[in-house]
Amino acid sequence: EIVMTQSPATLSVSPGESVTLSCRASRSVSNNLAWYQQKPGQAPRLLIYAASTRATGISARFSGTGSGTEFTLTISSLQSEDFAVYYCQQYNDWPPLTFGGGTKVEIK
Amino acid sequence: QVQLQESGPGLVTPSQTLSLTCSVSGASVSRGGHTWSWIRQHPGKGLEWIGLIFPSGNTYYAPSLKSRVTMSLDTSKSQFSLKLSSVTAADTAVYFCARGYCSNASCWYSWFDSWGQGTRVTVSS
Numbered sequence: 086e087i088v089m090t091q092s093p094a095t096l097s098v099s100p101g102e103s104v105t106l107s108c109r110a111s112r113s114v115s116n117n118l119a120w121y122q123q124k125p126g127q128a129p130r131l132l133i134y135a136a137s138t139r140a141t142g143i144s145a146r147f148s149g150t151g152s153g154t155e156f157t158l159t160i161s162s163l164q165s166e167d168f169a170v171y172y173c174q175q176y177n178d179w180p181p182l183t184f185g186g187g188t189k190v191e192i193k
Numbered sequence: 194q195v196q197l198q199e200s201g202p203g204l205v206t207p208s209q210t211l212s213l214t215c216s217v218s219g220a221s222v223s224r225g226g227h228t229w230s231w232i233r234q235h236p237g238k239g240l241e242w243i244g245l246i247f248p249s250g251n252t253y254y255a256p257s258l259k260s261r262v263t264m265s266l267d268t269s270k271s272q273f274s275l276k277l278s279s280v281t282a283a284d285t286a287v288y289f290c291a292r293g294y295c296s297n298a299s300c301w302y303s304w305f306d307s308w309g310q311g312t313r314v315t316v317s318s
Binding site for chain 2: 086117119121127128129130131134135140172174176177179180181182183184185186187
């Protein structure tokens with residue numbers, strides 16, 4: 086099973102700042118990685134797939150990079166609606182499909 | 194636009210079988226190009242993939258749950274379902290159904306592009 090590790094667990098940031106979230110795979114997943122955003126009481130929403138491709142309707146403030154085992158999600162100029170929990174997920178080597186533990190982006 | 198909606202009992206008795214259905218509108222569960230998954234989230238925790246079914250009916254399950262999980266398709270109703278047997282309190286969670294978008298013809302590589310809103314299931318006597 087590929088273990089996905091996200092860091093940090095929590096990020097405290099002010100609106101307007103930029104943040105970078107990290108996701109590490111226990112072995113290479115090529116570029117078969119997705120990022121999701123989840124707000125309280127809601128289902129996750131797809132942000133990024135194939136490590137760096139934004140999903141339909143996703144703001145250009147969200148960008149993904151990486152391949153192999155190291156990935157990042159950058160959110161530029163944080164807006165109020167961006168405060169949420171972010172998950173990475175690998176779909177390269179399964180079953181099982183696996184998610185990271187999440188990074189909570191909270192208001193400072 | 195595809196929509197997914199989970200349905201099923203919100204309370205299940207320990208040792209019984211949890212049964213959930215995901216109703217899909219705006220897409221066909223039998224058409225290629227997509228897969229159909231169940232994912233759960235324990236209270237205050239992260240996401241756990243339970244299993245996936247292809248339009249062909251082929252299924253893949255998380256090894257940790259494989260002995261207790263059965264997924265199936267009902268193409269006439271545009272639904273897919275989850276059965277989880279011998280439940281315990283550890284199965285208390287919000288259960289999501291989700292569509293996988295296939296990146297290639299084999300559909301081996303897919304990400305979750307649409308999700309249901311989730312349904313909360315509590316296992317308790």
